[in-house]
Amino acid sequence: MLPTDEKTIRALKVGDEVLLTGTIVTARDAAHKYMVSKQPADLKPLLKNSVIYHCGPIVKKVGDTWHMVCAGPTTSIREEPYEADVMRIYGVRGFIGKGGMGPKTLEACKKFGAVYLHATGGCAAELACTMTEVLEVRKLEFGTPEAFWVIKVDDFPCTVTMDSHGNSLHDVVEAESRKVLQKLIG
Amino acid sequence: MDQKKLPRQLFELIRRTSTDLPPDIQGALEAGARREKSGSSSRTAFRTMLSSVELSRTEDVPLCQDTGSLVWHIHYPDGSPLLPVEKEIEKAIAKATANSLLRPNAVDPVTGKNSGNNLGPGAPVLNFHPWKKKMWEFQLLLKGGGSENVGTQYRLPDSALGAGRDLDGVYKCILDAVWKAQGKGCAPGVICVCIGGNRDTGMEEAKKQALRKLDDVNPDPDLAKLERKLYTDCNKLGIGPMGYGGKTTVLGVKIGKLMRHPACFFVSISYLCWSARRCTMTIKGGKAKYSN
Numbered sequence: 268m269l270p271t272d273e274k275t276i277r278a279l280k281v282g283d284e285v286l287l288t289g290t291i292v293t294a295r296d297a298a299h300k301y302m303v304s305k306q307p308a309d310l311k312p313l314l315k316n317s318v319i320y321h322c323g324p325i326v327k328k329v330g331d332t333w334h335m336v337c338a339g340p341t342t343s344i345r346e347e348p349y350e351a352d353v354m355r356i357y358g359v360r361g362f363i364g365k366g367g368m369g370p371k372t373l374e375a376c377k378k379f380g381a382v383y384l385h386a387t388g389g390c391a392a393e394l395a396c397t398m399t400e401v402l403e404v405r406k407l408e409f410g411t412p413e414a415f416w417v418i419k420v421d422d423f424p425c426t427v428t429m430d431s432h433g434n435s436l437h438d439v440v441e442a443e444s445r446k447v448l449q450k451l452i453g
Numbered sequence: 454m455d456q457k458k459l460p461r462q463l464f465e466l467i468r469r470t471s472t473d474l475p476p477d478i479q480g481a482l483e484a485g486a487r488r489e490k491s492g493s494s495s496r497t498a499f500r501t502m503l504s505s506v507e508l509s510r511t512e513d514v515p516l517c518q519d520t521g522s523l524v525w526h527i528h529y530p531d532g533s534p535l536l537p538v539e540k541e542i543e544k545a546i547a548k549a550t551a552n553s554l555l556r557p558n559a560v561d562p563v564t565g566k567n568s569g570n571n572l573g574p575g576a577p578v579l580n581f582h583p584w585k586k587k588m589w590e591f592q593l594l595l596k597g598g599g600s601e602n603v604g605t606q607y608r609l610p611d612s613a614l615g616a617g618r619d620l621d622g623v624y625k626c627i628l629d630a631v632w633k634a635q636g637k638g639c640a641p642g643v644i645c646v647c648i649g650g651n652r653d654t655g656m657e658e659a660k661k662q663a664l665r666k667l668d669d670v671n672p673d674p675d676l677a678k679l680e681r682k683l684y685t686d687c688n689k690l691g692i693g694p695m696g697y698g699g700k701t702t703v704l705g706v707k708i709g710k711l712m713r714h715p716a717c718f719f720v721s722i723s724y725l726c727w728s729a730r731r732c733t734m735t736i737k738g739g740k741a742k743y744s745n
Contacts, residue, residue, distance in 0.1 A: 282494070297565065325518045325556045336553045337518040342599040342637050365695060366599070366637035387498050387695055388599070388639040389728040391518040393505035410567030412518075412556055424501070426494055426697075440698045441635055444690040448632045451686055452614065452625045 269420075270316040273380040276360045279427045281434045285384060287423040290402065291363070293322045295341055297413040298406065299349040306356055310405075313417065314357035318384070321346060321364030323412030324395070333401040335418065339391035340365040343383070351375035363425055367437030376431050383429035385436075397423040454589055455739030456537065462734060462741040463545035463591070467523075470593045470732040471515045471554050474506045475745040477667040478643075478704065478729045482506075485641060485694065485701035495699030502694070502727060517728045520555040521595040523577035524660060528590040531583040539579060546571050558598070580657075588737040592664050600642060600726040603634035606656060609718040618718045620679055623648055623708075624686075626720040631687045631703060636696015639726035643667070643705045644687065647721045650711030655721035662707035663725045664733075671708065680706045694727070704729075 269289025279285070292313060294302065302310065324338035343364030346353075350372045353359055360381050362368070365388040376382060386394060400419040407414045428436040486499035509516045523546060529535065547570040549555045559568045559576040571577065607626040609618045614629055616622035627646060634640070647658035671677035683706040693699025704727065713719070732745040 284494075284497075323518060323556065325515060325520070325553050327553045337515045337556075339518050341519065342602065344637060345602075365639070366635065367696065385695065385697075387501040387505075388636075389517045389726060390501050390505035391516065392509040392512060392514050393501060395514070395518075396508070409565075410557060410560065410569070412558070412567070426497075428697075436698070437635065437696060440692060440696055443698070444632055444635070444692050447690050448628060451689065452628055 269318055271318070271360050272316060273360070276380050276382055277431050279382050279430055280432070281427055281430050281436050283427040285425055285427060287318065287384075287425065288421050289419070291318045291320045291418055291420055291423070293320045293324065293414075293416040293418065295321055295323050295413055296345055297409040298415055299346045299353065301406065302357070303349045303352045310415075311357055314359050316358060316360050318361040318363060319353070319359050321362065324416060325391070326401070326411050326416070333404060335395045335398040335401060337391035338395045338398060340386040340388055342366045343368050347372060354379040354381050363423075367428055367435065373429055373433060373435050376429055377433050380431050382427050382431055384425040385428040386423075386425045394423065397421055454533070454736055458739055458741070459538070459541050460545060462736065463541055464548055465741070466591055466593055466732060466734040466743065467545055467549040468513075468554050469743055469745065470595055470730050471520050471549070472509050472513055473732070473745060474516060475729060475731060478727070479503070479506065481667055481704040482727065485704075488700045489693075493699070494697040495693045498694040498697055515554060515556075516730060517597060518556055519597045519599065520558065521597040521730070522558060522601070523571065524594040524596055525577055526580045526582065526592040526661065526664065528582045528584045528586070530587050530589070531585060535581055542577065542579065543572055546577060588735055591734045591736075593732055594660070594663055595730040596660065596663070597639070597726050597728065600638035600724045603638035604656075604723045605630050605633070606652065606722070607720040609720060620675065623720050624679065624683060627683055627706065627722060628686060628690075630722045631692075632690060634724055635692055636694075638724040639728065640692055640696055641694055641701045641704045641727055643707060643725040643729055644683070644703050645723040645725055646706070646708040648708065648710045649713035650719060650721065651714070651717065652719065654711055655719045656723065658709045658711050659721040659723040662709050663723065663729065664731055665707045667705045673710070676708045676710065680708055
């Protein structure tokens, strides 16, 4: 259930499969730069104990209401320079994306109590089905893929691949595959 | 070619490319799912991919929210006027964007402004090729940005990799690129390669390999052998779908070649995500046929 709290997040371990219900907020490249450089006050209550989704959706406006047509995860590593600061400034508890993130984010997850949640890339239709309502949109001038979309989700499926105890599935797979690579190319 | 029918035919090509996964790719994902352990994250990832594809087809929505950059290869009867066709393509793209079949993906790199309709300098990418046939062929590739970011270009020799100017050196570059990509390009992808050419033509040719079917056989026996070896060895890396770990890291390896300058030896690699959206439309006597 979202928003969440530190205790719930600390209980999660790499490999846990999670279904999210509640409010999430999309943010990708332009949004991350904006969050860290401008630190707008209006975003703080929205993001406290919440989960950010790395996603640039396809949306549709019917009358005055926005709908999510397609909304799968985007590659998270592009937000590596920003995410530790986002945790510190806003108290965000989780990040949904794909591909995993780096050591700076992993360290900040440990320090501030947050997790990285992996969603299956390319499954945009399936994931959009879990989005029951678009509550609001901020900074639409960034363009529809880059705006902050505040969305209600019901049973959004994802897997913990980086936890708040310093574990990362991405580091494990990278190290194991490196051994194979070295054997193959000498 | 019937100019009156063309707008609808082009729109239909975009709709099909965006909402339908080619059958060879789907078959490879199904085979991938069977190879993973029951209950594993990798098996779940494959299952989610396949059910999302099915949902996109029935609901007529894009497979992925990143509908990519639009790369076109158009074969036309020699001597045909091209400007009207170019205009119709642009109109069809703007219409498909307004209908949520494409996400607006053309951003001015200086002002940061999104053009909102997928049009602008360099968008779409149009390649026209004359031929002697009387029919037209439109090949469309929707190339996602996440996978584009893990594409790369090597310059041989590469001392860090110990890669020389031969096929063994090429082999090392490709494995290295697949390892570096991990799950970030939406694995398992199709690894599209060009050996030789220049900085620009090499990358173009690599991306053109993305139009080949998974089960075709390279007419060049040396390249066919290299493709098979790399397919096997890339899948030994154990990166798996989305980088969760697993037995399927790539769905295929496709390699082309272009003449190189004596001083240059480039290996250009374009990563095609599992949601490999390609479709071909042929128009003969005004009638369109679609195949992906």
